[in-house]
Amino acid sequence: MSTPEIGSLTPQALEQALISLGQPAYRAAQVFSWIHEKRAQRFAEMTNLPAPLRRELEGRFSLSPVQVESKRESELDGTVKYLFSLPDGECVEAVLMRYRHGDSLCISTQAGCRMGCTFCASSTLGFSRSLTPWEMLSEVYEAERDSGRKVGSLVLMGIGEPLDNLENVLAFLALLSHPKGKNLSLRHVTLSTCGLADKIEELAEKKLQLTLSVSLHAPDDALRGRTMPVNRAYPIPRLMQACRFYEERTGRRVSFEYALIAGVNDSLEQANALAALLKGTLCHVNLIPVNEVEETGYRHSGREQVFRFQRALEGQGIPVTVRRTLGADIEAACGQLRKSRLQAAQSSPGG
Ligand code: SAH
Numbered sequence: 001m002s003t004p005e006i007g008s009l010t011p012q013a014l015e016q017a018l019i020s021l022g023q024p025a026y027r028a029a030q031v032f033s034w035i036h037e038k039r040a041q042r043f044a045e046m047t048n049l050p051a052p053l054r055r056e057l058e059g060r061f062s063l064s065p066v067q068v069e070s071k072r073e074s075e076l077d078g079t080v081k082y083l084f085s086l087p088d089g090e091c092v093e094a095v096l097m098r099y100r101h102g103d104s105l106c107i108s109t110q111a112g113c114r115m116g117c118t119f120c121a122s123s124t125l126g127f128s129r130s131l132t133p134w135e136m137l138s139e140v141y142e143a144e145r146d147s148g149r150k151v152g153s154l155v156l157m158g159i160g161e162p163l164d165n166l167e168n169v170l171a172f173l174a175l176l177s178h179p180k181g182k183n184l185s186l187r188h189v190t191l192s193t194c195g196l197a198d199k200i201e202e203l204a205e206k207k208l209q210l211t212l213s214v215s216l217h218a219p220d221d222a223l224r225g226r227t228m229p230v231n232r233a234y235p236i237p238r239l240m241q242a243c244r245f246y247e248e249r250t251g252r253r254v255s256f257e258y259a260l261i262a263g264v265n266d267s268l269e270q271a272n273a274l275a276a277l278l279k280g281t282l283c284h285v286n287l288i289p290v291n292e293v294e295e296t297g298y299r300h301s302g303r304e305q306v307f308r309f310q311r312a313l314e315g316q317g318i319p320v321t322v323r324r325t326l327g328a329d330i331e332a333a334c335g336q337l338r339k340s341r342l343q344a345a346q347s348s349p350g351g
Contacts, residue, residue, distance in 0.1 A: 002087075006061035007035050007134035010174065021056060029180070031057070036181030039141050041065060062087070065138040068146055079327035080147060083338065086111065086135055090128050092159050093338055094139045095327060102152030107139040109169055110160025111338075115194045116229045119217070119259060121293045122159045125338065130165035133172040140182065153188040157213070159338060162191050163199035170206065186210040192257065197234040197242035204242075204249040212246055213255040213286070214239070218265050219273035227264070236277065244281065253282040259290040260301035260309060271312035278318055285313055288323040 009017065015028035030048055034040040043049075043058045066084035069091060073080045080096040092108035112127035113120070140151055154176070156162045162169045169191070176184050192213040193200065200212065218224035224231040234242075243254045256278065260266040278285070287310055289300035301309070306322060313320045 003060060003062045005132055005134040006031070006057065006063055007137060008132050008171065008175075010171070011178070011180070021053075021060075023053065027053070032180055035063070036137075036175065036178065039145065066092070066135060066142050068142060071146070074327040074329050076329055077327065080143075081327055082139075082143060082146070084139060084142065086131075091338055092131065092135075092139070094143055094158055096143050096147055096149065096151070097327070103147075103149045104153040104155060105140060105143050105151040106155045106157045107136055108158030108160050109136060109156055109162040109165050113160050114164060115161050117194060117215075117217075118227045119261060119290055119293065119296050119298050121291075122338070124293075124295055130168060131160070133168050133175060136169070136172040137175055137182075140176065151182075151184070153190075154184065155190045155192065155213075157190070157192040161194055161196070163193045163196040163203065166199055166202065173208065173210070190255070194228055194230045195234050195239045195242075196230065197238050200239075200242040201245050204246040207250055209250070209252065211252060211255060212243075212250075213257055214243060215257045215259075216274075217257065217259050217261075219270050219277055223265060223270075240277070240281070243283075247282050253284055255284045255286055257286050257288065259288050260306055261290045262299040262301045262305070264298065266301040266305050266309055268308060268312055271309045272316075275313050275316035275318050279316065283318070285318055285320045286323050287320060 006014070011028060011032050014032055015025050018027045018031065019025060027049065031046065034046045040046055041063070043054045043063060046054055064087045066086055069083045069085040071080055071082045078098045082094045082096070083091055084094060085091045090111040092111050094108060095106040097104045097106070108131065110127065110130045112125055112129075113122040114127040116123050140154065144151055156169065173186060173189065176182050176189070177186050186209045190211040190213050191203075192215060194215045203212070215228070216224070218227055221231060221235045224236060246252070247254055258265070258274065274285070287306060289306055290298055292298065292300060310320050310322055
């Protein structure tokens with residue numbers, strides 16, 4: 001069995017671990033600060049700990065961060081896409097984007113995904129495993145270290161379904177927002193879900209100040225059931241009930257993602273059906289022309305169609321943003337880089 005990851009431990013768990021090694025409690029704060037504030041990469045760097053303790057920790061815990069396996073930088077907008085490898089050889093992606101208000105990082109929460117959305121590159125390769133709290137944190141720390149930039153906001157919109165890994169995601173968020181660590185306010189965090197309604201309700205009960213973003217992509221059950229298999233388990237009325245519950249419990253408005261696919265979900269009737277569905281809820285819609293993934297055969301809607309769709313929603317009082325496409329030249333859509341890497345490994349004789 002592999003050794004436990006010290007970076008996944010809460011301050012309390014770390015304290016218990018050190019006390020059980022016969023150490024005074026204050027050592028826990030020192031170790032926590034080395035990992036989460038000073039971002040030490042090895043126990044040997046923790047110079048205010050006695051050398052025997054450093055060796056003991058080395059033997060009992062792992063501190064392996066994710067490693068930058070490759071990266072691509074967009075010449076269009078400075079977006080950096082990372083392919084990170086995990087200690088067991090799995091790989092995930094993260095994308096660092098520049099905005100006027102600061103840098104935003106999109107991270108993966110699982111290696112692969114079980115949700116099977118038909119338009120998504122992550123679905124085509126199946127699911128390996130969920131990421132640990134430390135692996136998610138380490139995506140943030142490594143992106144900051146490598147780029148020399150500071151992550152000011154975070155989106156859980158990379159590979160994987162965060163609510164299919166809720167326990168680890170909650171532990172990760174607690175560490176990420178800890179005042180003695182990265183100290184990122186959860187107001188700067190967005191969690192995106194394909195719509196696991198019961199998990200949305202479980203998250204709502206935690207009353208966190210993060211933004212919930214729901215990937216809707218269709219205004220009716222018939223279409224959504226075809227493009228997003230999750231809809232068969234949680235049809236739209238059930239999903240909307242969970243969204244209202246989230247809004248009630250947290251006081252936060254829910255965002256809805258809608259990727260426009262030409263001739264599939266981008267008609268004026270569908271815009272009106274979407275408006276009718278969302279009317280009266282405290283919401284926000286993000287429209288994005290679908291990123292074209294080879295196998296899916298889907299094409300993104302043209303500018304005109306996007307504009308018409310937007311106008312129809314706005315005309316009915318629904319707040320809408322059309323998302324800019326960032327990193328279009330570097331396969332920045334989620335799952336694309338991992339897919340290229342795995343496909344290259346499959347087709348090379350040695351891999
Ligand atoms: N599983 C979560 C988060 C990961 S996907 C979720 O479903 O929300 C992040 C976002 O990208 C989701 O809104 C997802 O529907 C969207 N997405 C996936 N493939 C896409 C594509 N080819 N074009 C545009 N958006 C896509």
